[in-house]
Amino acid sequence: MSTLLRLSCPDRVGLLALISNFIAQHGGNLIEVHQYTDAAAGWFFTRMEIDTRTLKVDLPKLREEFTPVATELGAEWTIRTAEAKRKVIVMVSKFGHCLADLLWRWHSGELDIEIAAVISNHEDFRPMVEREGLEFCHVPVDPHDKPAAFAKIAEIFRFVQPDLIVLARYMQILPAEVCAEFSGRVLNIHHSFLPSFVGANPYQRAWQRGVKLIGATCHYVTSELDAGPIVDQEVIRVEHFHTPEDLMRLGRDCERLALARSVRWHLDDRVLLHGQRAIVFRD
Numbered sequence: 275m276s277t278l279l280r281l282s283c284p285d286r287v288g289l290l291a292l293i294s295n296f297i298a299q300h301g302g303n304l305i306e307v308h309q310y311t312d313a314a315a316g317w318f319f320t321r322m323e324i325d326t327r328t329l330k331v332d333l334p335k336l337r338e339e340f341t342p343v344a345t346e347l348g349a350e351w352t353i354r355t356a357e358a359k360r361k362v363i364v365m366v367s368k369f370g371h372c373l374a375d376l377l378w379r380w381h382s383g384e385l386d387i388e389i390a391a392v393i394s395n396h397e398d399f400r401p402m403v404e405r406e407g408l409e410f411c412h413v414p415v416d417p418h419d420k421p422a423a424f425a426k427i428a429e430i431f432r433f434v435q436p437d438l439i440v441l442a443r444y445m446q447i448l449p450a451e452v453c454a455e456f457s458g459r460v461l462n463i464h465h466s467f468l469p470s471f472v473g474a475n476p477y478q479r480a481w482q483r484g485v486k487l488i489g490a491t492c493h494y495v496t497s498e499l500d501a502g503p504i505v506d507q508e509v510i511r512v513e514h515f516h517t518p519e520d521l522m523r524l525g526r527d528c529e530r531l532a533l534a535r536s537v538r539w540h541l542d543d544r545v546l547l548h549g550q551r552a553i554v555f556r557d
């Protein structure tokens with residue numbers, strides 16, 4: 275049983291002592307602590323895992339008493355119980371390898387989450403999803419009326435209120451207003467080692483360029499395509515004799531790994547955002 279505190283604020287002397295002292299005063303025993311200071315930005319980041327059993331107050335009271343402390347620090351912060359099951363929406367188009375990987379990790383219990391729905395602009399993966407007893411929402415995207423599709427998708431997001439939306443090779447660009455409304459809660463797996471090969475068909479372009487490393491990048495989704503804060507990346511060597519199809523095959527392993535790690539770290543409150551950068555307190 276643990277309680278997770280995640281906080282970022284303008285840097286000053288004594289922050290770690292101040293926050294850990296607050297927790298100690300409320301009986302909290304620290305299990306795991308991460309701290310980073312971005313000296314250039316003058317910004318402090320921490321993640322603290324607290325043994326819930328030792329706390330003298332419940333979560334609402336802890337939040338209530340921490341609020342004035344955090345306000346004085348000018349902090350962005352969250353406190354929640356690690357055991358609270360997180361709600362996730364997964365989105366996919368025509369390539370299902372990342373979806374399949376997430377479904378297996380969920381099915382096996384490795385990812386202890388609630389998959390509230392799988393949304394796709396195609397019907398291909400309805401059988402795979404419904405075989406798991408999960409909700410499959412087909413929202414086709416008419417190239418001549420994309421706003422109608424994204425109005426429906428945003429409606430689903432607002433109804434479900436997910437902790438995380440995963441674009442698992444979802445090949446439609448989300449409108450700026452959807453990115454803004456769900457900022458910091460949408461992850462995309464891009465099939466290249468960003469910042470190389472932004473946009474569509476990165477494997478084909480990588481092959482044409484003759485690269486010797488390909489990769490995948492998991493990043494938060496913003497209105498600027500494939501430019502959001504990067505959570506994780508994975509690379510693999512390729513050779514001159516590999517075809518574009520070989521690059522896609524080799525790249526799929528990178529995509530699955532980078533996405534699965536990023537989903538876990540986001541849901542464990544191990545990721546803190548500051549501007550275009552993500553601070554990731556990895557486990």
Ligand SMILES: Nc1nc2c(c(=O)[nH]1)N[C@@H](CN(C=O)c1ccc(C(=O)N[C@@H](CCC(=O)O)C(=O)O)cc1)CN2
Nearest residue numbers: 445446447448462463464465473474495496497499500
């Ligand atoms: N607002 C954002 N939306 C999306 C992002 C993002 O960073 N910001 N990432 C993409 C994923 N992606 C690459 O990883 C990607 C997907 C789609 C396209 C693209 O050009 N799509 C065309 C339609 C293609 C089709 O209909 O098959 C388009 O939307 O006009 C480029 C990159 C997910 N969304």
